[in-house]
Amino acid sequence: MAADGTEGAGPIETDAVIVGAGPIGLFAVFELGLVDIKAHVIDILDKPGGQCSELYPEKPIYDIPGIPVITGQGLTDGLMAQIKPFGATFHLGQRVDSLQKMDDGRFRLETDLGARLIAKVVVVAAGGGSFTPKRPPLNGIEAYESKSVFYSVRRMEDFRGRDVLVVGGGDSALDWTLNLQPVANSLTLLHRRDDFRGAPHSVEQMRALVGEGKVTLLIGQMSALHGEDGALAAVTVKLKDGETRVVADRLLPFFGLTMKLGPVADWGLNLRENLVPVDTEKFETNEPGIFAVGDINWYPGKLKLILSGFHEAALMAQAAYRIVYPGKKLLFQYTTSSSSLQKKLGVS
């Protein structure tokens, strides 16, 4: 990761910021790059690829023109190779929380990790929104969030001396069981079955700690939270036979991710059933200079297909050029025959 505009440094100034590193966000880097627009890409996941990498890395995709079959990860890898010549800067593992228009017509964006960017155009390629941790549907859980219930560990100190209940059976649940056990007062790991998806080595380490009596392993599911004013005191757990009450003042549920529109809803863009309406010439939103491409946009006849998003990115780039290079004439060229495009691609 290059300089990411966090505390201390001034904001990064760039031509374009692409929100979302899924296949369409990645291809937008390509199309913008061909017309000399430099891009920074921000994504909440810690890797590029969006749903292709997060939801179906191994699943085959059959409708990419010219490629009879490719996996989600294969497509991501291919796109990353294709956009390499354009040297986009990626800001991963962070979410764009605010987007504001500045007096000079440019846009100012800030992420939840404090990265600040200023761009002439913004391309929203956020798909189904940002991936956010699934919230167990337990009554009143919202009141405990960020006080006693956390979906990730940002500071281990927050768990020191606490009675911690970790729920889940994958790597996150196992890793935090292993990492927090030494600092917690007590640590209970709860999973619905005595079979873990996590790395075998982590499972072994966890079982060893259980054997030494340092971690309590329960097989069951949460059914109720107890406490007041956001301070958790205990969790009722349904076991195979009957139920038990686990004393816990910190709860870490790990039930995977789901997509939520998130802060995009607060950027002053028109919305239509959680989608951003755009025109079909430029794929621009109601706010000039902010474009939306891929699954997040809507226009009459919209199909949520990767190939449609690629087309949208190509047309968007033509319109973005007029904003980034006002007054300059854009000459339409083919990568097959244009020596200047081939130079940009590093193939001539």
Added chain:
Amino acid sequence: MAKITFIQPDGTAQTVDGEPGMTVMETAKKHLIEGIEAECGGACACATCHVYVDEAWRERTGVPAEMEEDMLDFAFDVRPESRLSCQIRVSEEFDGLVVRIPEKQF
């Protein structure tokens, strides 16, 4: 065709025609059955098409494969009769299948 009945948590039942070859999730989406979200579109990657298979049908629909069992870890209130409906393929022999929709899909 195979008649498939979806029962909502409040007891409301809807019976629809399932086409052999389609999954139970696709059948639910096609008939706009509430409570089947199928966020990932059937990739067995989200656990938001969770259903409870009626006792009488459990044997015929079978048990979850390993990938589905792993994905059920992401569902809420998982029971022995829990399945992901994107992993149950409709066939003529499922005529009369009854599945219950959980209170919440997370």
